[in-house]
Amino acid sequence: MTKLNIRNCARCKRIFVPVGNEKICSDCRAEDLELEERVKNYVRDHPGITVNQLIEGSGAPRNLVWRMIQQGQFENSGLKDAKYPCANCGKIITRGTYCSECMSKLKQNAQKFANAMNAKRRKAESTSNKTFSDSMYDALDSSRNR
Numbered sequence: 001m002t003k004l005n006i007r008n009c010a011r012c013k014r015i016f017v018p019v020g021n022e023k024i025c026s027d028c029r030a031e032d033l034e035l036e037e038r039v040k041n042y043v044r045d046h047p048g049i050t051v052n053q054l055i056e057g058s059g060a061p062r063n064l065v066w067r068m069i070q071q072g073q074f075e076n077s078g079l080k081d082a083k084y085p086c087a088n089c090g091k092i093i094t095r096g097t098y099c100s101e102c103m104s105k106l107k108q109n110a111q112k113f114a115n116a117m118n119a120k121r122r123k124a125e126s127t128s129n130k131t132f133s134d135s136m137y138d139a140l141d142s143s144r145n146r
């Protein structure tokens with residue numbers, strides 16, 4: 001039996017059937033695509049503008065413009081200064097989601113998490129299997145909620 005997968009659109013809150021990991025419904029996605037098209041046209045019509053000028057001039061949400069930069073949609077487009085903030089600390093970066101400092105912090109946290117998991121497992125293995133899976137789910141939950 002296939003589980004019917006429905007979800008609230010992260011933007012308009014309507015219920016929709018997502019394909020894969022989609023977080024917004026097809027209407028909102030179409031809206032996004034339209035905006036992206038507008039943003040691209042704006043850059044084409046205004047070669048050499050900066051990111052801020054683009055955001056102000058096109059009226060598109062900053063996050064959308066930043067995501068487009070991150071996806072490399074402005075390569076060779078004449079957009080100057082194609083930069084956007086780190087998703088964690090807001091430092092201006094030109095590629096990836098996080099700046100190098102946040103990346104290394106995240107890696108450290110992942111390492112700490114892995115170490116904690118291993119410690120828990122070693123501890124759990126010395127007691128029982130049930131404790132092992134329980135503590136694993138606890139660790140997974142607490143990492144997810146952070």
Ligand SMILES: [Zn+2]
Binds near residue numbers: 012013025026029
């Ligand atoms: Zn929607």
Ligand SMILES: [Zn+2]
Binds near residue numbers: 086088098102
């Ligand atoms: Zn950062």
